Amino acid sequence: MSADTAPILEVRDLRVAFDAPEGLVSPVDRVSFSLQAGKTIGLVGESGCGKSMTALAIMGLLPRPSGRVAGGEILFRGQDLCRRSDREMQKIRGNRIAMVFQEPMTSLNPVLSVGEQIAEAVRVHQRVGKRDAINQAVDLMALVGIPAPRDRARDYPHQFSGGMRQRVMIAIALACRPDILIADEPTTALDVTIQAQIMDLLMRLREERQMAMILITHDLGVLAEAVEHVCVMYAGRIVESAPVDKLLNDPRHPYTQRLLAAIPRGRRSGRASRLQEIPGSIPPLWDLPGGCRFCPRLEGRRDLCRAEQPPRREVGPGHFVACWAACSDALALAGTAS
Amino acid sequence: MTAAAQGETPDILLDVQGLTKHFGTPNGFGRTPQVVRAVDGVSFTLRRGETLGLVGESGCGKSTTARLLLRLEEPTAGTISFDGQDVLSQSPRQMRQMRRRMQIVFQDPLASLDPRMSVAETLTEVFAIHKIGSGRERRDKVAALLEKVGLRPDYAARFPHEMSGGQRQRVGIARALALSPDLIIADEPVSALDVSIQAQIINLFQDLQAELALSYIFVSHDLSVVEHISDRVAVMYLGQVVELGPTETLYENPLHPYTAALLSAVPNFSRTRRRERLLLKGDLPSPVSPPSGCRFHPRCPRAEAICSAVKPEWRSVQPDHSVACHFPLGAGTASRS
Numbered sequence: 001m002s003a004d005t006a007p008i009l010e011v012r013d014l015r016v017a018f019d020a021p022e023g024l025v026s027p028v029d030r031v032s033f034s035l036q037a038g039k040t041i042g043l044v045g046e047s048g049c050g051k052s053m054t055a056l057a058i059m060g061l062l063p064r065p066s067g068r069v070a071g072g073e074i075l076f077r078g079q080d081l082c083r084r085s086d087r088e089m090q091k092i093r094g095n096r097i098a099m100v101f102q103e104p105m106t107s108l109n110p111v112l113s114v115g116e117q118i119a120e121a122v123r124v125h126q127r128v129g130k131r132d133a134i135n136q137a138v139d140l141m142a143l144v145g146i147p148a149p150r151d152r153a154r155d156y157p158h159q160f161s162g163g164m165r166q167r168v169m170i171a172i173a174l175a176c177r178p179d180i181l182i183a184d185e186p187t188t189a190l191d192v193t194i195q196a197q198i199m200d201l202l203m204r205l206r207e208e209r210q211m212a213m214i215l216i217t218h219d220l221g222v223l224a225e226a227v228e229h230v231c232v233m234y235a236g237r238i239v240e241s242a243p244v245d246k247l248l249n250d251p252r253h254p255y256t257q258r259l260l261a262a263i264p265r266g267r268r269s270g271r272a273s274r275l276q277e278i279p280g281s282i283p284p285l286w287d288l289p290g291g292c293r294f295c296p297r298l299e300g301r302r303d304l305c306r307a308e309q310p311p312r313r314e315v316g317p318g319h320f321v322a323c324w325a326a327c328s329d330a331l332a333l334a335g336t337a338s
Numbered sequence: 339m340t341a342a343a344q345g346e347t348p349d350i351l352l353d354v355q356g357l358t359k360h361f362g363t364p365n366g367f368g369r370t371p372q373v374v375r376a377v378d379g380v381s382f383t384l385r386r387g388e389t390l391g392l393v394g395e396s397g398c399g400k401s402t403t404a405r406l407l408l409r410l411e412e413p414t415a416g417t418i419s420f421d422g423q424d425v426l427s428q429s430p431r432q433m434r435q436m437r438r439r440m441q442i443v444f445q446d447p448l449a450s451l452d453p454r455m456s457v458a459e460t461l462t463e464v465f466a467i468h469k470i471g472s473g474r475e476r477r478d479k480v481a482a483l484l485e486k487v488g489l490r491p492d493y494a495a496r497f498p499h500e501m502s503g504g505q506r507q508r509v510g511i512a513r514a515l516a517l518s519p520d521l522i523i524a525d526e527p528v529s530a531l532d533v534s535i536q537a538q539i540i541n542l543f544q545d546l547q548a549e550l551a552l553s554y555i556f557v558s559h560d561l562s563v564v565e566h567i568s569d570r571v572a573v574m575y576l577g578q579v580v581e582l583g584p585t586e587t588l589y590e591n592p593l594h595p596y597t598a599a600l601l602s603a604v605p606n607f608s609r610t611r612r613r614e615r616l617l618l619k620g621d622l623p624s625p626v627s628p629p630s631g632c633r634f635h636p637r638c639p640r641a642e643a644i645c646s647a648v649k650p651e652w653r654s655v656q657p658d659h660s661v662a663c664h665f666p667l668g669a670g671t672a673s674r675s
Contacts, residue, residue, distance in 0.1 A: 164621065224606065265566075
């Protein structure tokens with residue numbers, strides 16, 4: 001991260017609050033990261049870790065009235081998106097920041113032809129006539145690799161396969177040449193050979209269009225190939241954030257370490273035939289442990305882990321960890337090491 | 339492939355030959371009824387105590403195959419022999435007896451568990467259906483089952499919605515184990531689970547296999563999971579098995595171009611390997627009108643004229659490693675012009 005370039009997006013201490021039947025919950029708690037123009041970062045974590053909620057907060061799409069940004073800032077080119085009105089957000093959304101969701105079938109309108117839907121996205125943000133918009137839509141379909149785009153523009157979503165539908169969603173997201181593309185589990189619903197096609201497409205488009213990208217996934221393998229920097233989330237917080245090679249080869253947070261060890265990598269990797277388990281389960285949002293949220297799943301929890309949330313510490317260039325054990329001097333200082 | 343051809347006959351628990359299931363699509367609205375060839379001539383054997391992985395992408399027929407084995411669907415053609423007995427000729431009553439020895443674990447335990455029944459009720463029902471034991475004996479058996487799958491005794495009183503996905507899958511496994519089966523067919527049992535929980539369940543499957551000498555048919559779309567758990571792997575494409583072999587051989591030296599493409603599509607942790615990826619063109623064709631000859635030929639980088647005309651024979655390239663392909667990868671391909 002060079003000092004002379006300001007990040008295009010900076011999330012600072014973001015907190016999202018939700019009114020749930022169990023009371024007020026925070027699916028995202030003091031999350032901070034920054035994204036440089038043209039770069040790609042990944043948010044990774046298991047279900048309920050807050051990665052998708054972070055994306056929705058950036059897009060201004062938190063479900064209302066129950067959900068809201070309760071603290072922190074989302075700075076896009078230095079301006080706080082949380083303070084924008086709905087009208088202003090609408091201009092940014094799609095135009096400057098666009099998003100691709102996991103399940104393309106639920107995000108497409110079944111009674112409009114695919115061409116019309118892409119053209120609609122074009123017309124929301126540009127003053128162009130209907131015919132121009134359709135032509136742009138066909139160009140976009142060609143760009144994302146849909147064969148015979150002019151004919152297929154007249155087809156409806158159900159006439160497309162899962163992979164082709166995701167290409168349509170990407171075409172819609174690209175309609176206005178966004179600066180940032182947020183892809184939330186873009187390949188999770190797809191078969192592995194189709195996943196490879198879609199990831200290949202996203203990587204190609206990112207380079208061609210010089211977009212910055214936030215890739216959200218539960219699959220560390222997908223991230224390993226696609227991003228420069230990874231933030232690992234657990235129960236609403238970023239527990240570790242590092243350049244991808246560093247994270248995969250030298251993870252420092254016990255959660256990251258165990259997550260990597262829990263992934264089956266086959267016999268060829270020469271690893272033991274037993275997977276490492278992470279005991280216990282992810283705590284529900286309304287019953288989060290105090291202090292470090294992951295520590296209850298570890299043996300040898302210290303008093304300090306229980307009492308206080310560990311601060312974010314830099315352990316290497318661009319490598320941050322939030323774990324008391326990773327900053328042993330702090331433990332010594334507090335005198336609570338047992 | 340016959341077991342006899344390999345000299346010594348291994349101890350075969352399940353022998354499946356030419357298994358076929360054609361579904362009719364609904365007619366009406368002026369549409370002509372069509373036939374979906376979901377499973378089209380699948381053959382394999384399962385040895386006692388081994389795990390056979392069944393992999394493939396959606397629509398390849400792997401789940402239908404799993405259901406056919408238990409006759410949850412009636413096959414259109416083919417034979418299934420379980421421990422020497424012909425499964426398809428069993429009467430419903432005989433079939434119920436046979437199902438004690440072959441059980442299934444489904445992907446989504448929330449969908450396969452009754453939401454209004456506690457864990458104890460769900461498990462006791464199994465014994466009630468098969469008229470096993472007194473009330474007290476059944477309660478003891480339930481307690482023993484819970485312990486076996488790693489759930490605390492107090493989970494007996496819980497309902498499905500009170501448990502996490504991993505815990506529910508443990509209940510699904512306990513139910514399958516209740517009648518001490520020889521064979522468990524697991525249909526995507528860890529696909530709905532997070533990675534950290536997935537590891538717990540995979541380990542549980544392996545522990546139970548070692549403890550109870552179970553045989554598994556493990557159906558999954560996840561190639562890494564299948565590689566981890568299987569002794570042998572069958573790769574399916576559009577209703578047919580295209581390659582079958584010992585796990586390490588098949589993953590290290592795939593013979594079928596589809597297997598190779600599938601393996602290369604799996605995201606890899608070592609970033610250096612990325613550039614070798616074989617990207618397949620196009621989507622899966624429809625099982626209503628599968629391509630002629632070899633079903634993979636429209637997407638195959640090695641396809642030649644013969645591939646669209648002639649269905650490739652199932653042949654043994656090495657002992658125990660078979661493929662259905664005119665131009666399999668590996669050593670034997672040098673003669674190809």
